[in-house]
Amino acid sequence: MTHLMDGPQDTVRIHRKVVEIVAERTLYDEALLLPDSHFEGDLGIDSVILESILVSVGERFGIAGRLPGDVTTIRELVGRVEAALGLPSAAAEEAAPAGPEGTDAVLEAVIAGAVRQTQYQRGQLALDADFESELGIDSVILTSLVAEAARELGLPETVVGTVTAKTLRGLAAELAALLAPAAGRPAPPAEAGDGSWDGRSMKDFTEQRDPDLFAKARSFGAYRRRREEERLYWYGMPLVSRCENRAVIYDELAGREREFLMFASNNYLGLANHPRVVDAVCDATRTYGATHTGSRFIGGTNMLHKELERRLAAFKRRPAAIVYPGGYAANLGAISGLVKSYDTLVVDKLNHMSIVDGGRLSGGVRRIYRHNDMEDLEQVLRRGAERGTGGGTLIVADGVFSMHGDICDLPEIVRLAKAYGARVMIDDAHATGVLGTRGSGTAEHFGLKGEVDLELGTMSKSLAGMGGFVVGEEEVVEYLRYYSNSYVFAANIPAGVAAGLIASLDVIESEPERLKRLWANITTLRDGLRKAGFDLERTESAILPIVIGDERKAMEMGRAVRARGLFCQTVVYPGVPLGDARLRVSVTCEHTPQDLELATGIFIESATETGVLPRSE
Numbered sequence: 001m002t003h004l005m006d007g008p009q010d011t012v013r014i015h016r017k018v019v020e021i022v023a024e025r026t027l028y029d030e031a032l033l034l035p036d037s038h039f040e041g042d043l044g045i046d047s048v049i050l051e052s053i054l055v056s057v058g059e060r061f062g063i064a065g066r067l068p069g070d071v072t073t074i075r076e077l078v079g080r081v082e083a084a085l086g087l088p089s090a091a092a093e094e095a096a097p098a099g100p101e102g103t104d105a106v107l108e109a110v111i112a113g114a115v116r117q118t119q120y121q122r123g124q125l126a127l128d129a130d131f132e133s134e135l136g137i138d139s140v141i142l143t144s145l146v147a148e149a150a151r152e153l154g155l156p157e158t159v160v161g162t163v164t165a166k167t168l169r170g171l172a173a174e175l176a177a178l179l180a181p182a183a184g185r186p187a188p189p190a191e192a193g194d195g196s197w198d199g200r201s202m203k204d205f206t207e208q209r210d211p212d213l214f215a216k217a218r219s220f221g222a223y224r225r226r227r228e229e230e231r232l233y234w235y236g237m238p239l240v241s242r243c244e245n246r247a248v249i250y251d252e253l254a255g256r257e258r259e260f261l262m263f264a265s266n267n268y269l270g271l272a273n274h275p276r277v278v279d280a281v282c283d284a285t286r287t288y289g290a291t292h293t294g295s296r297f298i299g300g301t302n303m304l305h306k307e308l309e310r311r312l313a314a315f316k317r318r319p320a321a322i323v324y325p326g327g328y329a330a331n332l333g334a335i336s337g338l339v340k341s342y343d344t345l346v347v348d349k350l351n352h353m354s355i356v357d358g359g360r361l362s363g364g365v366r367r368i369y370r371h372n373d374m375e376d377l378e379q380v381l382r383r384g385a386e387r388g389t390g391g392g393t394l395i396v397a398d399g400v401f402s403m404h405g406d407i408c409d410l411p412e413i414v415r416l417a418k419a420y421g422a423r424v425m426i427d428d429a430h431a432t433g434v435l436g437t438r439g440s441g442t443a444e445h446f447g448l449k450g451e452v453d454l455e456l457g458t459m460s461k462s463l464a465g466m467g468g469f470v471v472g473e474e475e476v477v478e479y480l481r482y483y484s485n486s487y488v489f490a491a492n493i494p495a496g497v498a499a500g501l502i503a504s505l506d507v508i509e510s511e512p513e514r515l516k517r518l519w520a521n522i523t524t525l526r527d528g529l530r531k532a533g534f535d536l537e538r539t540e541s542a543i544l545p546i547v548i549g550d551e552r553k554a555m556e557m558g559r560a561v562r563a564r565g566l567f568c569q570t571v572v573y574p575g576v577p578l579g580d581a582r583l584r585v586s587v588t589c590e591h592t593p594q595d596l597e598l599a600t601g602i603f604i605e606s607a608t609e610t611g612v613l614p615r616s617e
Contacts, residue, residue: 010087011078011082011087014061014078014081014082014085015035015074015078017060017061018057018074018077018078018081019033019074021053021056021057021060022045022053022074024056025049025052025053025056026043026045026049027360027363028043028365029341032365033074034074035073035074035075035078036073036074036075037073037074038072038073039071039072039073040072040349040367040368041367041368041369041376041379041380041383042367042380042383043365043366043367044345044347044359044365044366044367044368045366046356046368047069047116047577048206048574050069050071051069051203051206052206053077054066054067054069054071054077055209057077057081058084059209061081061084061085063081063084063085065084067080067081067084068080068112069112069116070111070112070113070115070116072115105153106149106153106172106175106176106179107127107168107169107172109149109152109153109172109175110145110149110168110171110172110175111125111127111168112149112152113144113145113146113148113149113152114137114145114168116148117137117141117144117145117148117577117579125168126168127167127168127169128167128168128169129167129168131166131167142163143547143549143579144549144577144578144579144580145171145579146159146163146171146175147549147550147578147579148578148579149171149175150175151199151578151579153175153179154179155175155178155179159175159178162174197552198223198226199552200223201551201572201573201578202220202572202573202574203573203574203578205219205220205223227555228253229253230559231253231559231562232555232556232558232559232570233555234253234558234559234562234570237249237250237251237252238250238252240257242272242273243262243265243267243272243273244262244267244270244273244590245261245262245588245590245591245592245595246259246260246261246262246595247259247260247262247265247567248260249567258565259565260562260565260566260567261565261566261567261595261598261599261602262567263566263567263568263585263586263587263591263599264567264568264569264584264586265586265588266430266460266461266462266586267461267462267464267588267590268433268434268461268462268518268542268586268587268588268589269433269439269462269464269507269508269514269515269518269588269589270514270588270589270590271462271463271464271504271507271508271514272464274464274503274504274507276503276506276507277464277500277503277504277507278500279503280496280499280500280502280503281496281497281499281500281503282496283499284304284495284496284498284499284500285494285495285496285499287495288302288304288494288495288496289495290494290496291491291494292491292492292494292495293491294491294492295487295488295489295490295491295492296481296487296488296492297488300491300492301492302495304495304498304499304502305323305492305493305495305498307498307502308323308498308501308502309321309322309323309469311502311505312469312471312505313471315438315440315505315508315509316440316441316443316455316471317440317444317449317450318450318455318471318472318473319471319472319473319474319477320471320472320473320474320477320478321469321470321471321477322469322470322471322477322480322481322484322487323467323468323469323492323493323498324467324468324469324470324484324486324487324490325466325467325468325486325487325490325491325492325493326458326460326466326467326468327354327429327456327457327458327459327460327467327468328354328357328468329468329486329487329490330354330456330457330458330468330469330470330486331352331354331355331357331358331396331427331456331468332354332357332358332361332485332486333358333480333484333485333486333487334358334425334454334456334470334480334484335355335358335359335361335362335394335396335425336358336361336362336484336485336486337479337480337483337484337485338362338394338479338480338483339359339362339364339392339394340362340363340364340391341362341363341364341365342364342389342390342391343362343364343365343389343391343392343393343394344364344365344366344367344384344389344391344392344393344394345358345359345362345364345365345366345367345393345394345396346367346368346369346377346380346381346384346393346394346395346396346422347359347366347367347368347369347395347396347397348368348369348371348372348396348397348398348401348408349368349369349370349371350371350398350401350403350404351396351397351398351401351427352398352402352427352429354427355396355398355427358396359396364391365384365389365391367380367384368380371401372406372408372409374409374412374413374416377395377412377413377416378416378420381393381395381416381419381420381422382420384420385420385421392421392422392423393420393421393422393423394422394423394424394425395413395416395417395422395423395424395425396424396425396426396427397410397413397424397426397427398426398427398429398430399426399427399428399429399430399431399435399441399442399445400428400429400430400431400434400435400442400540400541400543401430401543402429402430402543403543403545403571403575403576403582403584404537404538404539404543404545405536405537405538405539405540405541405542405543405544405545406537406538406539406540406541407431407435407442407445407540407541408426408442410426410442410443410445410446410448410452411446411448413426414448414451414452423453423454424452424453424454425452425453425454425455425456425470426441426442426443426452426454426455426456427456427457428441428442428455428456428457429456429457429458429461430461430541430542430543431445431457431541432457432458432461432462432463433461433462433463433508433515434462434515434518434541434542435541438508438509438512438515439462439508439515441455441457442455443455453472453473453476454470454471454472454476455470455471455472456468456469456470457469457470459501462504462508463501463504463505464500464501464504465493465497465498465500465501465504466493466497467493467497467498467501514589515589517589518542518587518588518589521587521588521589521591521596522541522542522544522587524593524596525544525585525587525591525596525599525600526539526544528596528597528600529544529546529585529600529603532600532603532604532607532613533613534546534547534603534607534613535547542586542587542588543584543585543586544584544585544586544587545571545582545583545584545585546582546583546584546585546603546607546612547580547582548581548582548583548612549579549580549581550579550581551572551573551578551581553581553610553611553612554570554571554572554581554582554583555570555572555581556610557570557583557606557607557610557612558570558583560605560606560609560610561583561602561603561606563606564602564605564606565602566598566599566602566603568583568584568585568586569583569584569585569586570583570584571583571584583603585599585603
């Protein structure tokens with residue numbers, strides 16, 4: 001296709017078409033899509049939606065090749081389209097920053113990676129600014145940045161451990177020097193079938209276009225089967241025993257049962273197997289039957305559900321509670337029920353996907369702040385207050401971040417919310433039963449009971465059941481009961497599950513030693529892994545992330561760990577961004593001192609074998 005475009009009128013047409021595409025993909029009103037609105041910070045457009053936008057823009061304008069994914073505003077995206085079509089553009093000129101001869105392409109890859117990993121705009125990234133003291137780029141972000149740039153340049157991700165640069169310009173020079181001996185860019189990773197490493201990830205299958213809707217499924221199927229043959233994907237293997245500190249799992253690839261040390265369970269307080277909980281489930285099921293056949297409004301409520309809501313509110317020390325069919329449904333229902341198109345949802349970059357999807361479903365203005373960065377949160381709130389939408393603002397953050405184990409900065413979130421007239425909801429999925437003297441969650445942990453507007457949780461972890469809940473003011477809870485579609489139009493949890501959850505709350509309150517034992521185990525394993533040299537980020541919970549970065553190395557270490565009889569989660573994209581792969585280790589009160597010592601040894605041996613840790617001399 002030949003494009004005969006030039007002049008300001010063509011720029012206007014390109015801008016209009018780009019805005020139409022962004023509106024189609026985000027459901028935003030076009031009036032909200034301003035030229036310099038930041039995709040993440042102002043519009044809440046994450047990397048998955050942005051990828052879809054870029055593909056659509058490329059197809060709509062007949063652009064050969066993939067548009068770069070480092071654009072941060074509509075103005076920048078329009079400039080990239082103009083550049084791809086051969087039109088003069090200030091934005092296109094800015095897209096290739098100057099640098100030493102021979103390093104321009106490398107520098108562009110480094111800056112693009114920095115934009116994605118830090119959420120800074122390009123103009124905020126001074127090439128000679130120190131990573132830590134001036135840009136606030138810590139070792140974790142730098143590792144991800146280098147890994148991303150290496151992939152873009154065709155370098156092996158093993159270069160991550162060799163980088164010593166302290167600035168973007170210095171990093172580009174180091175990577176350019178590594179490229180020089182090859183006299184050009186190496187070939188891209190081979191696809192499955194030729195015996196070499198398939199360097200693709202799940203991200204490569206998200207935007208595959210084909211007239212056959214299922215073509216993407218077949219492509220991913222071949223990729224998944226190879227990963228399974230290499231024993232790198234081991235997801236969904238069924239248990240054939242109770243899930244305690246040890247569990248028997250049927251290895252479907254090997255066709256046999258094996259016992260594992262279990263460090264992949266969220267049964268933090270060991271209540272899933274507690275006799276009082278199991279008996280309560282069985283007794284109530286015999287009394288009320290296997291399940292209900294209606295929603296809470298239509299024949300799906302009995303006295304156990306009412307009692308469960310009363311007990312949850314009392315446990316959280318809030319006036320009222322509403323129970324949803326699941327934790328995911330709770331976030332979908334609460335956010336979409338409260339936030340409308342004229343309201344604003346402000347979220348932490350690393351929030352759970354259920355919060356992200358709740359925001360999409362709401363249709364509200366969505367803004368993302370850098371993970372636990374309260375200065376960035378304040379900047380987002382300030383910009384929102386200056387622009388004004390006539391609606392309200394809801395800040396939502398995980399209490400404990402599920403793939404990182406760190407805790408939100410709740411005191412600052414509450415302070416900023418009061419300063420800017422916003423409401424706060426905290427997702428305590430991994431904090432309930434773990435944080436606080438009584439285990440009631442993040443607000444108790446910080447001494448802020450009553451200061452958080454809404455506390456949300458799931459009952460499939462510490463509470464050893466199924467379902468989700470929200471606690472808060474009675475009027476707000478009752479509003480959600482009528483306006484949360486995931487509550488109104490979904491079947492209720494079975495009575496037996498409700499009875500088991502009530503019994504779990506009884507045990508938490510009568511056996512506080514379980515929480516003390518959990519924290520003793522967390523401290524023991526965390527200290528042992530850190531002493532061995534593992535990067536656990538800033539974990540302050542029962543979730544211990546062993547950060548590796550490279551997907552292949554993370555999967556290989558997961559395989560080595562399983563071969564030694566321990567099971568934990570191997571987390572790659574989309575569970576975490578590319579370049580941030582890790583093992584996720586969950587500690588429970590049921591682990592014995594012997595379990596923790598054995599686990600530490602297994603992680604060290606596996607990391608040494610796979611090159612995650614250096615071999616001792």
